[in-house]
Structures are given as C-alpha cells and as structure tokens.
Amino acid sequence: MTFEMKQKVLFKHCDPAGIVFFPRYFEMMNDCVETFFSEVLEWPFEEFIGREGVPTAAIETRFTAPSLHGDHLVIALDVEHVGRTSFTYRMTAWCGDEKRFETKARLVFVNDSGRPQPWPEAIRAKLEAALEPAA
Template sequence: MAFSMRQKVLFKHCDPAGIVFYPRYFEMMNDCVEAFFDHIGHPFEELHTKAAVPTAQIETTFTAPSHHGDMLDIRLGCTRIGTSSLGIAWHGSADGETRFTASATLVHVGQNGRPLPWPAPLRNTLELHLEGAD
C-alpha cells in the first residue's frame, strides 16, 4: 500500500530562479515520512521519545524542475523491512510529470545510536504497508 501526500511548492522552497532548490526536496521527503508514520498510528513524536529513525542511505534522481506554485504529489512506498531497517521509495510528480524519484534506508536506533529491532506492534504495521502486501 502506498501513502500519498500533497505539497504545494512554496516561495521558501525555491531558489532565485523560481525552481525548487534540491535540499528542499529532502525536507519534503522527510515530511512525507513523518506524515506516513502518523497515518499508520505511530507518530514520530512518540517514537522519538525512546528511539529515533534516521536515514542511513538515500539515492535521488531529479527528472524535471518544480516551480513556485506547483502542487506536488509525493507517494511513499515501503519496499522492505529488516530487523531494524526499513526500505522506502518516493515518487514525486506534478500534473502527471515525474519530478523526482528516490529510495532510502531508515534505521530504527536506540538512545545510544545503535540499531534496535523494530517494536513488534510497529513492525507488524509496517509489514502491512510493504509494496505488494495485500
């Protein structure tokens, strides 16, 4: 099951040429991750009281520029789950045109910064959202 969110490209996202400055896409992707965890009933503000979910790896391809005022559709899918890791993929588009694709590995870590297995309730929920899950 994929999760989607809409993001209007705001002035703050743009460089002087009026196109999205690429680091702002990473902020949008992180906002999408946080919204996804809220959507599945495991809000980041609760998860991050005893653990964290940093990005360990990310790969992004920018295929077309986005402009101030564009409405982006950002789709997030879970691609794999490990003991303490989660593979995710994003697809960002506007008006049916792909603007970026990305994949990343998130890692659930404890307060000491070391990998920590996903708590069973969260893991069970994430498994329900794996791409191809029924």
C-alpha cells in the same frame, strides 16, 4: 499500499529563479516520512524521537524535472522491504503526469545511543502490512 502526501511548492522551497532548491526536496521527503509514521504507523515522531530515532542510513535520489513555485506535487511512498531494524522505501513526486524526483532510502530504528534495535512488534506488523506487493 502506496501512501500519498500532497505538497504545494511554496516560496520557502525555491531559489531566486522560483525553482525548488534541491535540498528542500529532502525536507519534503522527510515531511512525507514523518506523515507516514503518523497516519499509517500511528506512531508520530513526537512520541519517540529523543529516546529513539529513525535516521536515514542510505538514500539515492534522481531529480527528473524542476518544480516551480506554486506547483502542486503528489509525493508517493511505497515500503519495499522490512528488516529486523530497518525498512526501505521508494518515493516518487509527481506534478500532474510529470515525475519530478524519485528516491530510494533506508531508515534504521535506533536507541538513544544510536545503535540499531528491532522494531516494536506493533510497528513491524504495520510496516509489513504496508509492503508493496511483489511484482
């Protein structure tokens, strides 16, 4: 199951040349993850952040083309692996037929001391249901 989020490139995302400043892409990625948690897992960040968290443990990103102020991106998230305390996703952003970035990241579910803990069963089941089918 691919989760998609639309994102218009706003003035706040851009450098003075009107091109997305690369750290802003990471904010967009996190917005997509947070929206995925709300809409797919039905577990909004505001319900658990503070007591628990989902920090990014690893991320690898490739920027393939610049995005400009006013572009309309579609950011797609695919769950690739669900572990006991983490999950790995692949995310790709497109503007029309042109890929703008691709990233792979692993999030870890942690307690209030920052230690990994198992996913709640209901959340784990939803993550597994969202797993990308094996090729």
